[in-house]
Amino acid sequence: ELEALEHEGREYILELDRATGVRRNRGSLAEWAYAANLTKENEDRLMQIRLELSQQEKAAWEETRMYKWQGFQDKELKRMFRKYNELGVSALDDEKYQQLMRAVSGMESNYATAKICSYKNRTKCDLELEPEIVEIFTKSEDPEELKYTWLEWHKVAGAKARNNFTRYVELYNEAAKLNGYKNVADLWQADYEMTDFEEQLESLWCDVKPLYEQIHAYVRKKLRDKYGEEVVSKRGPIPAYLLGNMWAQTWGNIESFTRPYPDKKEMDITQAMKDQKYTPIKMFQMADEFFRSLNLTGMNEKFWKNSIIEKPTNREIVCHASAWDFFDGEDFRIKMCTEVTGEHLRVIHHEMGHVEYFMQYKHHPTVFRDGANTGFHEALGDTIALSVSSPKHLRRVGLVSGDADDEQSEINQLYKMGLDKIVFLPFAYMLDLFRYGVFRGTTTPEEYNCQYWRLRESLQGVEPPSVRTEQDFDAAAKYHVSANVEYARYYVSFIIQFQFHRALCSLAGEYAPGDVNRKLVDCDIYQSVAAGNALANMMRMGSSRPWQDAMEALTGQREMKADGLLEYFRPLYEWLVAENQRTGEYIGWEPSKIQYC
Numbered sequence: 001e002l003e004a005l006e007h008e009g010r011e012y013i014l015e016l017d018r019a020t021g022v023r024r025n026r027g028s029l030a031e032w033a034y035a036a037n038l039t040k041e042n043e044d045r046l047m048q049i050r051l052e053l054s055q056q057e058k059a060a061w062e063e064t065r066m067y068k069w070q071g072f073q074d075k076e077l078k079r080m081f082r083k084y085n086e087l088g089v090s091a092l093d094d095e096k097y098q099q100l101m102r103a104v105s106g107m108e109s110n111y112a113t114a115k116i117c118s119y120k121n122r123t124k125c126d127l128e129l130e131p132e133i134v135e136i137f138t139k140s141e142d143p144e145e146l147k148y149t150w151l152e153w154h155k156v157a158g159a160k161a162r163n164n165f166t167r168y169v170e171l172y173n174e175a176a177k178l179n180g181y182k183n184v185a186d187l188w189q190a191d192y193e194m195t196d197f198e199e200q201l202e203s204l205w206c207d208v209k210p211l212y213e214q215i216h217a218y219v220r221k222k223l224r225d226k227y228g229e230e231v232v233s234k235r236g237p238i239p240a241y242l243l244g245n246m247w248a249q250t251w252g253n254i255e256s257f258t259r260p261y262p263d264k265k266e267m268d269i270t271q272a273m274k275d276q277k278y279t280p281i282k283m284f285q286m287a288d289e290f291f292r293s294l295n296l297t298g299m300n301e302k303f304w305k306n307s308i309i310e311k312p313t314n315r316e317i318v319c320h321a322s323a324w325d326f327f328d329g330e331d332f333r334i335k336m337c338t339e340v341t342g343e344h345l346r347v348i349h350h351e352m353g354h355v356e357y358f359m360q361y362k363h364h365p366t367v368f369r370d371g372a373n374t375g376f377h378e379a380l381g382d383t384i385a386l387s388v389s390s391p392k393h394l395r396r397v398g399l400v401s402g403d404a405d406d407e408q409s410e411i412n413q414l415y416k417m418g419l420d421k422i423v424f425l426p427f428a429y430m431l432d433l434f435r436y437g438v439f440r441g442t443t444t445p446e447e448y449n450c451q452y453w454r455l456r457e458s459l460q461g462v463e464p465p466s467v468r469t470e471q472d473f474d475a476a477a478k479y480h481v482s483a484n485v486e487y488a489r490y491y492v493s494f495i496i497q498f499q500f501h502r503a504l505c506s507l508a509g510e511y512a513p514g515d516v517n518r519k520l521v522d523c524d525i526y527q528s529v530a531a532g533n534a535l536a537n538m539m540r541m542g543s544s545r546p547w548q549d550a551m552e553a554l555t556g557q558r559e560m561k562a563d564g565l566l567e568y569f570r571p572l573y574e575w576l577v578a579e580n581q582r583t584g585e586y587i588g589w590e591p592s593k594i595q596y597c
């Protein structure tokens with residue numbers, strides 16, 4: 001009897017899964033049409049299609065609930081039913097569902113089309129985030145220009161999203177409750193299939209905080225040397241607008257005038273690519289070639305035909321880089337407003353890592369076509385990029401010349417990587433700690449901005465350029481807050497990518513513990529089929545098994561651990577401790593003097 005029921009259940013769920021694939025394809029095509037051409041007409045069409053799809057999902061969900069799947073024997077079949085049992089935001093009634101979609105779409109289109117006036121020419125008011133404003137934060141060393149640009153962007157992209165955001169929180173929380181969760185924080189964390197996810201985030205932060213405090217102290221001293229004590233204090237937080245990035249999430253753009261050994265040649269990938277007449281397509285082909293060298297699958301014909309890799313001149317699009325799965329086993333795309341910079345070379349590998357993952361798990365039922373958890377999906381491309389950004393690889397491809405690795409060059413290299421990978425951790429941790437509080441109601445709308453800056457000061461040790469009030473809403477000036485994209489995935493990614501990197505470097509014969517000729521910092525897995533096969537085996541699991549199984553398959557560990565990251569940066573940590581002692585720099589930061597609560 002049970003056998004028959006389970007057999008019937010399998011027939012049902014496989015048919016549902018096929019229908020879901022068709023729905024996801026239709027939905028992705030409508031999302032792409034809008035994100036790639038932000039017109040009112042495309043938005044209205046998208047809203048209509050989303051509503052139809054949500055109604056179809058709801059009907060299917062009612063049917064799925066009739067099956068007594070909890071008692072089934074087949075683990076994978078049970079996992080499929082469990083995933084289909086979670087309806088998500090379609091659980092809202094049509095009216096509220098549409099209101100939620102409009103609130104998010106309003107925030108995201110505001111962000112994508114926000115423009116400010118130029119500091120140097122106040123009548124020129126068509127500056128967008130990409131490429132103009134990013135360019136200013138990449139190059140300007142004028143504190144007044146940076147402060148002005150920071151304030152103007154936070155006005156148009158942050159404050160203006162506050163009302164939509166508040167409505168989004170209410171509706172999204174209602175949807176979470178309809179799915180059996182207390183709030184969206186719990187809904188988001190369910191993806192990680194852990195009972196102690198938030199405790200783990202805290203514990204990982206405790207592991208890496210000492211390393212962060214050292215690089216923070218060192219950078220604050222370098223910025224004070226450059227801009228003076230009036231602008232950068234001895235013991236306070238660092239002004240966020242001086243760190244080379246609108247959100248102070250990575251500080252790579254201030255490397256040139258802060259690196260430990262300035263007389264050592266700087267590895268300016270951007271300049272090298274410009275000198276060698278690199279184009280966006282060449283950057284994509286380079287990344288594709290790296291993946292193929294690992295015996296992974298290269299980008300297919302549809303990818304090269306359908307992707308958008310440069311900002312169009314005749315329409316508005318969402319420029320924030322993204323990778324797209326159209327769930328038909330063939331159509332995979334990237335949409336990106338590529339500039340010829342070292343940062344974008346890294347982003348291209350990041351996005352192509354998503355596409356590689358899509359292709360590796362495309363044989364699975366639709367419901368398992370996902371990362372082991374979303375952090376895995378974000379870590380894949382970055383792990384490859386760790387090899388690409390090694391001096392060894394950059395020399396191999398001619399983007400860096402000469403200069404055999406000596407102690408000082410290695411410290412410079414680790415410092416450059418640290419400005420990307422170490423400083424990112426408190427930012428990522430902060431962004432979802434903030435939103436967990438918002439969804440739980442412990443942070444109310446009346447204190448959104450105050451709470452956001454309290455977390456930024458306590459975790460990142462940064463402060464705003466001037467007084468902030470509740471007329472502001474600085475959190476939404478970050479894409480993922482305006483676009484409703486969960487962010488703990490990146491925090492997880494920046495930890496586990498070093499576990500992946502270490503395992504792959506071992507397999508590639510590029511790393512051995514304690515072997516000074518095979519250090520992590522100079523590992524390049526390029527052309528290692530052994531490493532590529534291990535990656536493919538892990539990706540091919542999709543989300544069909546708990547992520548701990550995928551982690552174990554690749555690294556032998558069954559948990560997220562900071563040991564890979566700490567081992568990679570150990571020489572830098574020791575150098576920074578000594579250097580900060582030498583200069584007597586205060587480690588950590590005292591409360592900010594800026595009024596933001």
Ligand SMILES: C=C(C[SeH])C(=O)N1CCC[C@H]1C(=O)O
Pocket residue numbers: 249320321322347350490
């Ligand atoms: C490149 C992407 C698209 Se998934 C991205 O949003 N990233 C990649 C790293 C962190 C985060 C960000 O830009 O904030």
Ligand SMILES: [Zn+2]
Pocket residue numbers: 350351354377378
């Ligand atoms: Zn990503």
